[in-house]
Amino acid sequence: MKKRLRRFWLGFLIFVSLVGPGIITGSVDNDAGGITTYSVAGALYGYKLLWTLIPAFIILVVVQEMNARMGIVTGMGLADLIRENFGLKITFLIFLGLVIADIGNTATEFAGVAGSMMVFGISKYICVPIAAVLVWILVVKGNYKIAERVFMLFSFCLLSYIISAILAKPDWKMVTTGLLTPQMHFNKDYLTIILGIIGTTVAPWMQFYMQSSVIEKGLKIKQYKFTFWDVIVGCTATVVVAFFIIIACAATLHKNGIVINEAKDAAVSLKPFAGVFASQVFAFGLFVASIFSATILPLATAFYVCEAFGFEAGINKRLNEAPQFYALFTSIIAIGVFIILLPHAPLIAITIWTQIINAVLLPVVIISMLIMVNNRDIMGGYINNKFQNAVGWSTAFILISLSILLVISPLISRLIK
Amino acid sequence: MVNQIKSDIAMQAAKNMFIYFSKLIDKPVFDKNAEAIGRLYDIIVKPSAVYPQSSGLIIRKGFPKRRYAVVDWLSIQEMDKKEIRLNIDKSKIAFKEKHDNKEEFTLRRDILDQQVVDTYNHKVVRVNDIHLLFVDHSLMVAHVDISTRGLIRRLGFEVPVDFLVKLFNKKAKYLTLEYLITWKHIQPLSINPVSMAIKVDVAQKDFRNIPAADLGEIFLDLNMKDQIVLFKSLDISTKARIFINIDFKTQKSLIEDLNTSEIVDILNNIPSDEATDFLEKLPRDATHDILSLMESKQSKKLSQLLGYSSDSAGGLMTMEYMAFPKDTIVESVLNQIKERVFKVEPAQFIYIVDENNRLIGSTNFRRLILAESQAPIQNASFPKTYSVHLNSSVKEVAYLMDKYKYYAIPVVDDNNVLQGIITVDDILSQVISIAWRRLKRIKVQPKNL
Numbered sequence: 001m002k003k004r005l006r007r008f009w010l011g012f013l014i015f016v017s018l019v020g021p022g023i024i025t026g027s028v029d030n031d032a033g034g035i036t037t038y039s040v041a042g043a044l045y046g047y048k049l050l051w052t053l054i055p056a057f058i059i060l061v062v063v064q065e066m067n068a069r070m071g072i073v074t075g076m077g078l079a080d081l082i083r084e085n086f087g088l089k090i091t092f093l094i095f096l097g098l099v100i101a102d103i104g105n106t107a108t109e110f111a112g113v114a115g116s117m118m119v120f121g122i123s124k125y126i127c128v129p130i131a132a133v134l135v136w137i138l139v140v141k142g143n144y145k146i147a148e149r150v151f152m153l154f155s156f157c158l159l160s161y162i163i164s165a166i167l168a169k170p171d172w173k174m175v176t177t178g179l180l181t182p183q184m185h186f187n188k189d190y191l192t193i194i195l196g197i198i199g200t201t202v203a204p205w206m207q208f209y210m211q212s213s214v215i216e217k218g219l220k221i222k223q224y225k226f227t228f229w230d231v232i233v234g235c236t237a238t239v240v241v242a243f244f245i246i247i248a249c250a251a252t253l254h255k256n257g258i259v260i261n262e263a264k265d266a267a268v269s270l271k272p273f274a275g276v277f278a279s280q281v282f283a284f285g286l287f288v289a290s291i292f293s294a295t296i297l298p299l300a301t302a303f304y305v306c307e308a309f310g311f312e313a314g315i316n317k318r319l320n321e322a323p324q325f326y327a328l329f330t331s332i333i334a335i336g337v338f339i340i341l342l343p344h345a346p347l348i349a350i351t352i353w354t355q356i357i358n359a360v361l362l363p364v365v366i367i368s369m370l371i372m373v374n375n376r377d378i379m380g381g382y383i384n385n386k387f388q389n390a391v392g393w394s395t396a397f398i399l400i401s402l403s404i405l406l407v408i409s410p411l412i413s414r415l416i417k
Numbered sequence: 418m419v420n421q422i423k424s425d426i427a428m429q430a431a432k433n434m435f436i437y438f439s440k441l442i443d444k445p446v447f448d449k450n451a452e453a454i455g456r457l458y459d460i461i462v463k464p465s466a467v468y469p470q471s472s473g474l475i476i477r478k479g480f481p482k483r484r485y486a487v488v489d490w491l492s493i494q495e496m497d498k499k500e501i502r503l504n505i506d507k508s509k510i511a512f513k514e515k516h517d518n519k520e521e522f523t524l525r526r527d528i529l530d531q532q533v534v535d536t537y538n539h540k541v542v543r544v545n546d547i548h549l550l551f552v553d554h555s556l557m558v559a560h561v562d563i564s565t566r567g568l569i570r571r572l573g574f575e576v577p578v579d580f581l582v583k584l585f586n587k588k589a590k591y592l593t594l595e596y597l598i599t600w601k602h603i604q605p606l607s608i609n610p611v612s613m614a615i616k617v618d619v620a621q622k623d624f625r626n627i628p629a630a631d632l633g634e635i636f637l638d639l640n641m642k643d644q645i646v647l648f649k650s651l652d653i654s655t656k657a658r659i660f661i662n663i664d665f666k667t668q669k670s671l672i673e674d675l676n677t678s679e680i681v682d683i684l685n686n687i688p689s690d691e692a693t694d695f696l697e698k699l700p701r702d703a704t705h706d707i708l709s710l711m712e713s714k715q716s717k718k719l720s721q722l723l724g725y726s727s728d729s730a731g732g733l734m735t736m737e738y739m740a741f742p743k744d745t746i747v748e749s750v751l752n753q754i755k756e757r758v759f760k761v762e763p764a765q766f767i768y769i770v771d772e773n774n775r776l777i778g779s780t781n782f783r784r785l786i787l788a789e790s791q792a793p794i795q796n797a798s799f800p801k802t803y804s805v806h807l808n809s810s811v812k813e814v815a816y817l818m819d820k821y822k823y824y825a826i827p828v829v830d831d832n833n834v835l836q837g838i839i840t841v842d843d844i845l846s847q848v849i850s851i852a853w854r855r856l857k858r859i860k861v862q863p864k865n866l
Contacts, residue, residue: 074640074641074642075640075641075642075643075644076640076641076642077640080532080640083530083543084530084531087529087530088530088545088568088571088572089571089572092572215640215641218641218666218667218669218670220670220673222673309543309568310532310542310543310545310563310568377517377519
């Protein structure tokens, strides 16, 4: 008995020391874009869209497990692997998409900062520039590693959405029905939101981020079992938070027929139904998530681009040692901030277009991952099993068909008329 | 003026003899009857010479179902920037589903887009293009291109981008600066997946000329798989030099992929203070396992060092030093020094001990050379030699070394018996890390995010 207890503690300690890649990635995953999408989904369709979280979860686990395995076996980043195996042209196209999408994503993050601060009565013209400068200084002059740990701690605030949701007194019976009975409607709004949920939960840049984190940890195949559980825990955290955001918005906004376009609308509109506390908790969570991702996104994007094209990269390099890296990092932030500070910024259009690019990019990234992860020259004995391939390929297939459907759905509806 | 024109013509001719690999890729291949066969996919080279020479073509045809064929280089009639004409008939070429001969070395698979080590500038770079030279009907790999312009050429945007740059600045560096690295200084890292060894291994000699600290940096820029394979291909002294210049995390990750005899070999070949630095960070069981496999003399030394606290003089010291009994004559001392082989640490001082190995004095080369050759070494000693105790703190050691301008300071036990020496580089890295910690400016950001 004592021996078993000791073994348990030993296992637990090893697990805690290895906790990282999956859980960090999971906590970055619920960024401003994600919170917006989940809130809008809850407000528009109530509990009806909860079922999408189940396929999203399965896809998330399978994709991130592949990333972790590839990182462990090859010791290479995803950008490196794509460049070495698919050549320059495909790499260029993928990264062109990734950079555009990430500029959009960064803009959404700053929109999240602006929105959440508005709940506390601070104007976007004050808080967004300050946030951007702080983020820039933190990365270029400060200690990013420590900042990441602090953000990690703060990201537990996201669990406060559970409180928000429970304070909103949801109808648990309808929650269960919504979760377990998939419904499909072939109209543009419904398809957009489904694609949005999957695109924001399994965002393409997360794959690059995940694999880098695995390599940074220096994980070996011996520790695969722990890494696998790390991925599961991280993905579960992501999906649980998404689940409660949808419930919170469904129980209050949808019930009262309030339509929202932004996450901050959700925070504002929660007030009359769930109280000031719930509203502020929601806004604070949004703020933390936004600033966390606004730091990581431009940094990560600049890093992968430099990795793929062979430029010097890394924040331990000086400005003149890695000019492309800093130029890219700075301009992604600058463009993102500029878009948000435009007086009549088309925020909704930006969010939607970013998510569409994400959703189009995702199958491309997943397909290239699947090709590499099934190549014995790269993976040795650790290629995919049948289940992983089935999920991977059907995800790519479904996403492509959804994207096509989305593009042609206005045409179809016009034809029917 | 005439000379100028002549050399311009020569330059022009030389320019025509060079061709970028990217300009050849996907060019159509025709047989002797001018019938289309497929497109150039890859070039096989013989890596044996200093500059690898082409030995075959890989042709690809069909989409989406691709088929590949290998053609010997001798079958080529003519080759230029537009097309490749063969001197054999189409029917003689057999296409297969796949081409994956893992033994051979090919440009597209093994060099283009891959990371290589530039042993001249001591950096890891990514190959954007390959510069080939026409020599007697065959192609030689002359340079690799790592420039942004190479990237843009590959993407096919060379003309518009050049035009745009010219529009803004006719003399832009971008247009003239060529980032070509001669193949002589390139160490490719392509790995044969069957034997898990590096395919081309020409730069061994070059690696030996790179300063140890740079070697460590290069190594940290590589990915894990390349690190291990490259490491295994090196000789033991280069291995030792790399090992002491990488961080503990990389050391540990390397050790996990080496077998015990290789580990022991490395630890036997690095200075004892570096070995203990590494061993004391390992879990106790692992340390014990490694020590039990080492030579008994060396492992005894290391386990003794491991007993001292890592921030005391005992923990910092190395056991590689030169000490001679006080009566040894100078000539014999000098002869013995010439014959001894030292590990990485440089020897600056020579210590003088009595019959019980107690420290009585020290001397340096200058004093030894100037001394009378038949006199005992004791006569060449400095008037006074300062030492530190095994338990002295880092600060004490640093203070004394600064005060007496020592490159190395001897460490003694309670009975003044010489135990080892602390060299200035070890104390410097300790002092710097303390200073940095104080300034809170120490950046521990690793390469990958």
